[in-house]
């Protein structure tokens with residue numbers, strides 16, 4: 001074993017590279033430890049007594065020299081978070097370097113001492129992580145697009161099922177229009193008091209047919225999620241128009257109670273209608289055996305307490321106690337939810353209905369849509385076991401006035 | 412003597428205009444019932460010669476109402492004309508007349524001259 005001074009042996013066993021240059025001797029190296037040998041693949045015996053221009057490319061040497069001078073000028077430590085030197089096979093070696101100006105006690109020489117840590121691996125794994133993260137973002141983006149496609153597919157399916165009912169609702173105003181035309185085509189007697197009634201009725205019929213058809217067209221439009229401040233009442237009215245036939249045929253009584261001063265909610269109208277349509281149709285199906293089917297639709301502004309009432313000790317998924325929200329409840333008096341099914345209601349393709357009646361996508365898609373709105377959807381048995389209750393919790397903005405102003409909602 | 416027609420349909424505007432048209436087109440006395448659950452009671456007191464019945468109605472649908480008429484010893488002789496906007500009846504192209512059990516089925520929107528002809532036939536006035 002070669003005898004070394006304590007300082008020499010410490011220096012050579014450090015996991016970081018250490019070197020020193022003499023500023024009074026054209027920045028020639030006076031110190032070059034083992035780690036520095038490994039990183040640069042230049043032996044100390046070759047390096048000491050030479051300068052950066054002897055050992056590195058001119059470009060690199062220029063850079064090192066300028067940093068060295070800056071360190072001396074500042075008279076303070078300088079950290080270079082990342083610098084790159086060329087390794088043996090032309091690979092980049094990334095270093096984190098600290099340069100310190102030192103005046104040697106014994107000799108009075110002005111030295112620049114450098115300590116470099118090889119951070120190549122860290123940099124590489126960081127790059128790897130970044131590319132992984134990029135992939136993840138892309139995958140996530142794709143997933144979101146797929147979700148939107150799924151939502152649209154489910155919507156098309158419900159449009160298909162609603163179409164016959166909607167057509168029926170349009171035919172009624174058409175029937176009225178034809179009667180009006182028949183009456184008036186016989187010649188108009190200005191003294192006939194019926195004429196005014198007929199014209200009024202005809203105008204209303206056109207409005208009604210137009211509303212229904214427009215509602216269907218709006219509903220079927222495929223757009224990315226676009227949220228606007230919406231009055232919940234407007235959503236419910238639109239939905240009830242689209243499902244009117246289903247409600248009439250099933251003899252379902254609907255009562256809506258929504259306070260007029262309910263805060264706006266930020267919704268994608270068409271996607272949210274899809275949610276409510278699903279919930280209404282689910283209720284209608286569940287009440288097919290009920291003597292007098294009744295659907296209550298209730299909304300209110302609420303400050304959340306800890307626990308969803310009637311749901312045991314379940315905590316909210318995205319909300320916290322104290323949050324201001326708008327809740328929307330659809331309460332039916334149907335068959336209720338079989339306790340064995342409760343945990344599976346939201347599973348895609350879980351259905352208790354015959355093929356052609358249900359595909360089991362309704363609730364899973366509805367929940368997805370509600371989650372995209374930053375809300376929650378729960379379906380459970382009524383506490384009195386007389387049916388089921390679907391509860392939506394939606395975030396509100398405290399300052400609704402501001403919301404309405406900052407958003408340019410298309411009308 | 413004026414023939415008596417009972418209109419049973421939940422669409423108030425439609426029944427109102429149909430009544431005006433019928434009364435303008437012939438010697439008819441028309442009564443409207445927009446609540447199908449009251450159709451039988453109204454019919455008992457009105458004693459119509461013919462009933463025009465909508466198929467899809469809240470409360471009781473056209474089929475239920477018709478069944479009530481069938482089990483009434485007097486009303487079961489009254490001809491029933493069903494009007495339907497159901498798309499399922501698409502086979503029933505405009506102008507077509509179909510027979511369903513003891514009743515005649517017409518598509519909605521209804522062609523007035525066709526309806527008048529069917530009423531004439533049903534009441535034996537043709």
Ligand SMILES: Nc1ncnc2c1ncn2[C@@H]1O[C@H](COP(=O)(O)OP(=O)(O)OP(=O)(O)O)[C@@H](O)[C@H]1O
Nearest residue numbers: 282283286336351352353358359360361362363388
């Ligand atoms: N209001 C309710 N009352 C009782 N059971 C319900 C209610 N809503 C949903 N369910 C149950 O949850 C199941 C899943 O509902 P979901 O809406 O996901 O599918 P679906 O209605 O069967 O079919 P789809 O909505 O795709 O036409 C239903 O089949 C039914 O058994």
Ligand SMILES: [Mg+2]
Nearest residue numbers: 278282362363
């Ligand atoms: Mg469903």
